[in-house]
Amino acid sequence: MKKRLTKIIALFAVLAFMMSCDKELNLYPLDQVSDGSFWKVPSDFEKAANAFYGGLPGASGGYDQDSDIAVGGSSNTISNGSLIIENGPGWSGQYATIRGATRLIERYESALDIQSDIERYAAEARFFRAMTYHNLVSTFGDVPLVKRALDLDSEELDAPRAPRAEVVDYILEDLDWAIAHLPLESELVTSEKGRVTKGAALALKSRVFLFEGTWSKYHGGGDSNAYFSLSIDASQKLIESGEYELYTGSSTNSAYRFLFLEEGEGSKESILARRYNRDLEIFHNTTRLVMTFYNAPTKQLADMYVCSDGLPISVSPLFQGYDLMTSEFENRDPRMAQTMLVPGTEFDYLGLRTFIPSIGGTNESTPSGYMPFKFVSDNSEAQLGKAYNDYMAFRYAEVLLNHAEALYERNGSISDSDLNLTINKLRDRVGVAHLTNSLVNSYNLSMLEQIRNERTVELAFEGFRFNDLRRWKQAENKLPVNLLGVKYTGTEYENSPPNDVKTIQVDSDGFTIADDAIRRSWDDKLYLFPVPVEQIQLNPNLLPQNPGW
């Protein structure tokens, strides 16, 4: 009995002992690495830099609906002026990118032993940080300038907004460092294709400072010419690098359209693209979205295409009027027919079809009567919703347009040789007569307007137009008006089913009204978006709010 008791007590004692070791409470993650053990080898920095690429703008079927050159299925709250403060754009995501970039840069600075191997990743981080601050400044004006990765109790959390110029200086600093430390496109090995290059940083610099230059010129404040010079200098360097050229394809009638499709993918025109990939099942739905006509071009855009003689339709003898559905497409800049589908075109879209526009706001009908064509692929896979071609976030054509515009804005003029270096390159691609000073003078045209129109048609539906109108301070003139479509009264459209006569609205000249001016307005406060009210609530030092809000 006693023996057994001893045994039993021993058994419980063993159990108790087994439970008494304390080490089991020091547990560590089984599927994550700690920050302390990271940042040791170059590939760690590479991985950290890779995280920024998801922030590049991606392909979309609906860019520019916030402007006057496109309308969608329903009226756009930015374009029609009805945006209210509570649903303004936020900035949380932007500061998250800035934090990620800043952390990488800080780790780079302390990783002395491998610094030379990781310079380019620090430069990529600076590129993305600059791009993000540009997004913030161009949207909100003055914004908080955060220069380090903050802690929970950092005083910067409660800091007021930094003046625009100070943020822009910071962007310049980042960009110059990035330009100095990034490789050229031609220096990338295949596996690096798609990474940020010196060219991308130059392109961004050209974009940022054209924006800031025109902003300060038309909205006041800052030294606009200094900004223009920075932009010109950057685009000049990029052009002179010889790294990039326009995609010319095989024909002036298709090169422009193919540039945005599988055919033009990876061309030398692309400076930095958001990448898609079939093997990885990373795709976009642009073709399908565009073809459901949710991104219909307007008459405002259509009228900006010059005739093949290089003259605007208002003065060109080649313009054929609106009588037939196809007449206005005749003798025009071929980009028009590559951006909008010409009525009557036979096109293989999931089967050969002849496209006649149905004017209206319902599915598969276009509110303006114009049918979009840019970004629409011939490939049936893309037509079914899976397109794998890259989307260019920066392309050479924009840099050429930036260059021409900045030169003109700074100097008040632009030489024919500079035009030949920039805009006329774009016209050569599509076979349109050159823009020259003599042409402008002899028809009493505005050179600035020609440059701006060239920019608008070349970059149509790539998301530039609304920002352009803002920096030119033209939104107040261009937005609160009827967004028009095809000429309806007295043209072929009037007698062409299946348009619904009872609901098609026309203006006094007989043009279809795609979005009625009655429902559109502009308030100058919209030039800058409101600081998100929640952020003001969390940090009252962000006050005052932007004007008018």
Added chain:
Amino acid sequence: MKFFYRKGLNPPLTRKLNLKIMLTECFILTIILSAHANVTNPGIVNNLNKKGIEVNSKLQHIINGVVMDAFGVPLPGASILEKGTTNGVQADFEGEFQIDLASKDAILVISYLGFVTQEVEVNGQSSVTITMEEDIANLDEAVVIGYGERTKKSIAGSIEQISGEVLENRPVTNVLNGLQGVMPGLTVTRSSGTPGGEGYALNVRGLTSINGGNSPLVLIDGTEGDLNLLNPNDIESTTLLKDASASIYGARAAGGVLLITTKTGKKNKKIRFSYTTNYSTNVVSNLTERVNIKQWVEMDWEAKLASGSIPQFAGGGTLEEVLAKIDAKAEPDDIGGNAYLFYEDVDWDSILFDDGIQTNHNISIDGGGDRSDYSTSFGYTRVDGILSDGWDSDERYNLRLNHGYDITDHLRLESKISYSRSRTLEGPRGSSNVFALRNKMFTWFPVYTLSGDTYGEQWGFENPKQWASKDPGKSTRIRENLDGNFKLSYKIFKDLKLQSQAAINRRIGNDEHFRNIVPRTNYNGTPAGFSQSKTELQYWNQNSTYKNFSLYFDYHKIFAGKHDISLMGGTSHEENENKSFWASRDNFSQTEVLSLNLGSTENMLNSSNANQWAIRSYFGRLTYVLDSKYVAEINYRRDGTSVFSPEKRWGDFGGLSLNWIASEERFIKKLNTFDFLKIRASYGTTGNQNLNSANLYDYIALINIGGVYPFGNGERAQSATEAGLVSQSRTWEDLETANLGLDFAFLGSRLSGSLDVYKKNNNNMLLGVNLPSVLGGSPPAKNIGSLETKGFEFSLKWAEALSTDFSYGISGYLSDNTNILVDLDGRDLISSTREGYALGTIWGYVWDGIIQNQVELNEYKKLTGIPNDIQVGDARYKDINGDGKISLYDDQGNDGDVVDLGTNAPRYSFGFNLSVKYKDFDFSTFIQGVGKRSVFYEGAFAIPFEQPWWQPLKRFYGNTWQPDNQGAKYPRLTTGGTRYWNYRTSENTRVNGAYARFKNITLGYSLPQEVLEKLNISKLRIYFSGEDLFTIDSMTGGYDAENTNGSDVFYPFTKRYSLGLNLTF
């Protein structure tokens, strides 16, 4: 008190029976315990000797009797005592007994757990039949508490216990379903009717924290368990610890503790077989009500014109012409682009849905020998959902073996081993996707194309019929639990026991998701691409191992006849490791055999996850009962967890309960009013460590690696991101609970009840700090919040047996609680989590009616912050701060024009139970409901034409503003931007969600005793039962009041009619 005389009782019966017991025991022991080689029969023989008729020369009056309950069911083990002596016996397994009495006129005291103790005068009779009355208040019932048991009378805390019977007599396939509404203070919600995906959630006494920890810690036989896979038939009792009594579980008990005890055999009991089964038809109900084609066309016409766009059917003519075409069931109009206008209504519901079927079988065998007891069960349940075709079922097997064995007189081993396996089948996107497609899709789309394929394309719509079929693929989810639980208890001295328990639970999950190619077809039969363009197979495997070791001693002694002292103390260690892995391939060349290795090697993907946590604990409890009147109990627990940094790892928790059993006081007894009266007070603390895998290592700065970006030729470049900001100071949330309670019984215990009021304070709640976004990262949670929850529970029960043939019982409860977020560390935002308001507060604008005319419109347009295209017929909200602007905040950042519209939390939960027994029939009904609740619908349910291509739901038809319907509840129809304005959250979008639901109605019939005896079975009951048959509520449009989310994407609950059988022999 009733006496029945039984003829022909045979005096030497007892001996015969004892022999039977012995034989049965030998048989069982040999079979079940053959592994225990040291078991010998002498023990049994000895026992028999002890139990045999005692020879006492003084005794001379032999009396035979039988003890049974009101239904004639024998009560084995009832104790029979000659009053005033120590002379007593126990009834055998047929309720029969024989006792030698000292006096012919002796008084017998018969007692049995759960029944009112009776005294019976013998009056010279030689045999008696004693019918025991159930003790409604059940004061001597054993109640399971943490690490021990107490009688209901002497438990110190606010504790609720129900027996397994509550679940047995209903067609309940899931324990959680069965627990809904049966315990005051416990709220069970379900979020879907999907078989196997019901999304049950448990809550005790309202919210404790915004971080979770709001559901109780569920312990099955002392270790953390999974209620979803537990066999309801295995439950002996369910206990809910609601107040300081939960403190004994310390760190994880913030949400209360639910203790489940599974059935065990009883020693010295004959083998008993039970079989229960039921078969249910699950009837489709509570489907969202949809408009018909005419109503759709009218609404679309109105809405599109109002926004300046073109009605969908405009191509078919004027509105009148279109309606006429519908009447004529006109042929479809081809409007180009492979699109058509169809003029016929389609009865989608009868095509998509069908009644479901539910079957349930359960076999159990239990009994016990002299040294051992056993209970083993096998359960099978299958539920087929309401999709008429397609994968939509859930199937579960349960096996359990509970076994107790006295190794020596001092050492007892209990092992409880269970295995359960469930298999859920669904389509590749889940069953509720079918409902989402159905709710949004036009009622006039045809199901099939001209060529007979499912119609799969027009403006991107997907055909719910196609997704409700077996073609798109199949998801198989298998969950297996293997739980082993071993308990060794050793009686060191008479009053001191040492207990050790080791439990290991394996949780295994295996999923296979197969996606097939899903083509779409135009109405004219031409192909229109694919919804899924390739075959894909994904495997997912998860396994976790949970270990729990505990060791404690238990001391209980009564000193000087009135100082009743219990002392318990011990330690435990818990750890859990969880690992998962998935892999996928695509492009299978065939679909007959689906195995990963048969897929293309081009897109092979795989990944894994793992995590672990551990808790160490020390605990103790001291209970002192004086004179059966005063009860004081103190408990204490110290927990250490791996989740916090070493400095912040340990937490101390404890509780104090005081009871006064007033009915034991002479002066109360004198009143002759109370059969029982107890007043309880308790105060205790528990912890919440927010154990979910997302924040197991919050004190360590981590990097997430993941994602792919296609550099080069598809380099699959991974990216690294910061996992979130960390905090070293994060620690336990401490929850204080104070409870005042009253238990009472009057009128011969026929009326009993209890009342509890409580307050819970979470004083250092972990909150994700609201910091300005310039921080750029997600701030960690800090212990900065403070939440206060208050509530009450009241329950009342009336039970009476009017005769042996007729008895009835009525019981009900009402409970409620509210909370307020006392402190949120300053940073103040209008949000659902805001200082000074309840968690989940809904903010809305102040509804000011609909703009009825141009004058009102012009006046209203003077305000800013309103849509610039606002029209007559649109909503008007009040500018309550008078700043000329409708906005969330004013220019200074103060609150603008929104007000607190309360929360959508259920208030005034109630349950009501009626049971009637008449002769061999029994009837019961059970109603559960919520007295007050606000519902705010979401998505397609909230706004007509939320997306212009979603169909508006029927509840809006005829209820929107029109010039000739100015009194309409809702503003005008439009697909323009003002529709969002019109349906901003306000008093006008609030829906009254109060309801009372007849959860169950059961009518049963048990075969009478005489028949049973002939058949040699002890119980046979058949019953008809209906679940969720009726609901009283004011919800419109087919919205289910029990639905806890406001969205229209919802697999509805069904009504169930079932037939069941309980058989025991």
